[in-house]
Amino acid sequence: MSFDLNGSDSSQHHDDGYNQGYNNYTTASHNLERSLSSHSNSMKATPSSLGWAPESELLRLYKFIVPKGKEPYLELLQGYQICFNVPQRVYLDPPSNPEKGVYPCQFPSGCPGKQFRRPADLERHYRHVHADADQKGSFPCDYKPCTRSKGPFTRKDHYRDHLKDFHKEDIGTAKQPKNAKDPKAIQALQQTWLEERQIDPRWWRCRRCLQRVYVDTHSYKCITCNEECAQERIEAREQKKHGMGKERMSFSEKNLPMTYAAQCTSCNGSMWITDSDSVFAEGNSVPCPICLPSGEIVYEDAEWDGDRFGTSYEAGY
Structure with a gap:
């Protein structure tokens, strides 16, 4: 009487059944874990869903x-x-x-x-x-003597207003009064605003990225954002350049016989004088009105006495 009854085959069937059951378990476990992970990702955690108290x-x-x-x-x-x-x-x-x-x-x-x-x-x-x-954004003023060059704006629109209202650049248009409807009055206001602008014919500022674009290098197209300078701004710079050329020639002709004249007694030949009554900080130098015509003054080289916009200007948000 034999008790073998193909015991080896029975053992093999038992092992195969165990392995298959284990594999099914691990596969199901992996699928469950992946499902839970996917579910947790689809369920966005928020302070209220996590039970956080206010000011947690x-x-x-x-x-x-x-x-x-x-x-x-x-x-x-x-x-x-x-x-x-x-x-x-x-x-x-x-x-x-x-x-x-x-x-x-x-x-x-x-x-x-x-x-x-x-x-x-x-x-x-x-x-x-x-x-x-x-x-937060950082937009320092690129007029180096300006205090906002070291205390940058955090908003581009505030920096744009600073350039337009404080440094008198020709960005945008004049501020129109509420309910302004008279075209002639609006045009006159815009013309007055344009006449107050400080225009440097060597460069213009892109109204989109607020970067300076130098005419001799990149003409009248911004290489950063492909913004083109408005035609009226181009004409204003060309007229300024033409006028400065005439004034410089006239100045040279007037001073030609004075080549060997005595040194200027106002600035002692330095072309700068101290003017405590100017709009700049007390004791700072301003261009000598005798040696340097007004057309040759570069306003960005003057020392500004701070920004008239206080820190509260940026407290809107």
Whole structure:
């Protein structure tokens, strides 16, 4: 009587069944893990879904990221451990009962009730109020003597206004009064504004990127953004250049017999004098009116006494 009954085959069938069951288990486990991971990714974590209290201390563990044109989020700082209520990324809660054309600030700390009329304004608010300094724009004034060359603007539109209103550049148009309808009055206001502009025929400023474009190098087209200089601005510079050439020739002819004349007693030959009554800072030098005609004065070389826009100018957002 034999008890073998093909025992080796039975053992083989048992092993095959175990291996198959184990493989099915591991495959199912892997699929479940992948499904849970996909589910967790589709379910965006927000402060309310994580049970964070208002003004939660957990906010200190995150950096607020505001990508341009995309949804802002909180990113966990390096060195902190991910856990059930501290995920890698946390998105802002959507507004409750949103109104059409109203975009409220949803940052979990800082300014409850703040609302904006455009998504771009809300994004700018997030970037300049709640985000870290490395995400804010930096627009230093390129007039080196100006104090804003070392204290840059964080908004391009503020820098543009500074160039137009403080340095009197020909960017944009004159500010029109409300409900202005008389074409002649508007034209007269624009003409007065143009006459006040400080135009340097050597360069013009691109109204889009606010970079200087030097005429001798790149003519009247910005190589950064392909913006072309407006025709009236080109004509103003060509007229200025032509007028300065005539004035320089006239000045040279008048002073030709004085080649060996005595040195100027006002500036002692330096072409600069001290003028404490000028619009510049007290004790600074200004061009000598005898040796240097007004047409040759380069205004960007003068020392400005600060920006008349205070720090409160940028507190709008």
